[in-house]
Amino acid sequence: MQYHSTRGGALPVDSARAVLRGLAEDGGLYLPERLPELDWRRVAASDTLSMAEAIASAFLPDIPDMPALVRRAYAGKFETEELTPTVQAGPFRVLELFRGPTSAFKDVALSMLPQLMTAARDAVGMKEEILILTATSGDTGKAALEGFRDVPGIRICVFYPHGGVSQVQRRQMVSQEGENVAVCAVRGNFDDAQTGVKGIFTECRGKTLPVALSSANSINIGRLVPQITYYFKAYRDLAEAGQIRMGDEVNFSVPTGNFGDILAGYLARELGLPVGRLICASNANNVLTDFIRTGTYDRRRPLHKTQSPSMDILVSSNLERLLYLLSGDAGLVAEKMDLLGARGYYTVSGTLLEAIQERFWAGCCDDARGSRTIRRVWERWGYLCDPHTAAGWAAAEDYVNQTGDTRPMVVLSTASPYKFPAAVLAAIGGDTRGDEFDRMARLEAITGVGIPRNLANLRDKPERHTAVIDKEDMLRFVWKLCGK
Ligand SMILES: *Cc1c(COP(=O)(O)O)cnc(C)c1O
Numbered sequence: 001m002q003y004h005s006t007r008g009g010a011l012p013v014d015s016a017r018a019v020l021r022g023l024a025e026d027g028g029l030y031l032p033e034r035l036p037e038l039d040w041r042r043v044a045a046s047d048t049l050s051m052a053e054a055i056a057s058a059f060l061p062d063i064p065d066m067p068a069l070v071r072r073a074y075a076g077k078f079e080t081e082e083l084t085p086t087v088q089a090g091p092f093r094v095l096e097l098f099r100g101p102t103s104a105f106k107d108v109a110l111s112m113l114p115q116l117m118t119a120a121r122d123a124v125g126m127k128e129e130i131l132i133l134t135a136t137s138g139d140t141g142k143a144a145l146e147g148f149r150d151v152p153g154i155r156i157c158v159f160y161p162h163g164g165v166s167q168v169q170r171r172q173m174v175s176q177e178g179e180n181v182a183v184c185a186v187r188g189n190f191d192d193a194q195t196g197v198k199g200i201f202t203e204c205r206g207k208t209l210p211v212a213l214s215s216a217n218s219i220n221i222g223r224l225v226p227q228i229t230y231y232f233k234a235y236r237d238l239a240e241a242g243q244i245r246m247g248d249e250v251n252f253s254v255p256t257g258n259f260g261d262i263l264a265g266y267l268a269r270e271l272g273l274p275v276g277r278l279i280c281a282s283n284a285n286n287v288l289t290d291f292i293r294t295g296t297y298d299r300r301r302p303l304h305k306t307q308s309p310s311m312d313i314l315v316s317s318n319l320e321r322l323l324y325l326l327s328g329d330a331g332l333v334a335e336k337m338d339l340l341g342a343r344g345y346y347t348v349s350g351t352l353l354e355a356i357q358e359r360f361w362a363g364c365c366d367d368a369r370g371s372r373t374i375r376r377v378w379e380r381w382g383y384l385c386d387p388h389t390a391a392g393w394a395a396a397e398d399y400v401n402q403t404g405d406t407r408p409m410v411v412l413s414t415a416s417p418y419k420f421p422a423a424v425l426a427a428i429g430g431d432t433r434g435d436e437f438d439r440m441a442r443l444e445a446i447t448g449v450g451i452p453r454n455l456a457n458l459r460d461k462p463e464r465h466t467a468v469i470d471k472e473d474m475l476r477f478v479w480k481l482c483g484k
Contacts, residue, residue, distance in 0.1 A: 003032055008026070009026030064123060090377070103419055120222075138160070155211070184477055201215075228267050256282060259318035284367065299345065375427050
């Protein structure tokens, strides 16, 4: 299957190469020339691993042996065999995406990506080792480390901002085990770390290196495809619970940052799954809310630091894929992306905007409302949600109140409340003194909700990766890893 760039300026590649490259040469994102055909009813009736297999095989036919890859990716690594359970909480069905090895939703995709990459590497006959370079603001780094650890033929190096991630997130990364992993703190903020990584890619372009550089960033189609599965899974759960009959439409509310998670929902819809509205939930960084409501995407605004940091984002990369899928016009996408880069905003209108608004609805909530939502959901329905999930919940409520839509609503839950114990504890009126591990223990004592095992063990794990470097030294750090 051929993959094209959303900007039309790169040669098509097969699905294995699309996964290995991540980003197309013209800066665009890869999408298949035609979306695959799938019998959605059959997929929706199968178990979770079979769903994952069917969807990944349909999108990535050039990567062989998908059943084995899926099993290797997921078997025994999640808390439950169904990977992503759903729970009824008051009016909504919560889809828990955080039952993986690092308690964040990125585990679903980052458990699968390493398997896809090694198989793709073999399929195209690539000989050199792959070195994954990733800058992280917290969640991606740990999920990527855990996904890639001890995967043959691949090494991974994660840079995080020194003092710029939470205590839990730092401890998760510096205690990482595995023979092929490196973790390093960079003096500076997340942008410095990300700019440094981009600089290394630029510096190494065209050079003969002992390794092939790649990234685990969410623009890789190999990260998007595994996320389609859980929309089918949630749909099946609703059918099994008798809340819908096969064919009835379901709405989904998605806490959104880079637009990857919600785009997977849109792809599920395109595969035939009866998806009603996709609710795009944002925090105070509501650039997507404005876009979906007005058609103008404007990144010229301050970035707010919020209690849902994984949604603190001004440029949502995967939105580019939606524009391409709805318009079918790479020229238009290239023009809008140029405008976004050059002057910081662009506008879509007419039938394209109508198509977006027909399929998506957008809502946002600030930290104060997020905290009130955590408290209310806990007190009324006994469900403890993290600040990202709370934003999804609030947007779902706004949508129902404003439209009167009575179709069942699934709220995607993207992180364990124990990844953000201070915010959650404060929201439900608990005492937030002490360090993050004290807060976790107190949250568990108050709520009776168990701490995920991977987080409970963290305090006693030895620190294995203690390097702290200046951003100017990142390239040297990587070269040393390559043995240069
Ligand atoms: C990454 C992340 C998101 C945002 O997902 P996108 O695919 O970037 O839209 C939401 N919540 C949590 C906890 C995340 O880690």
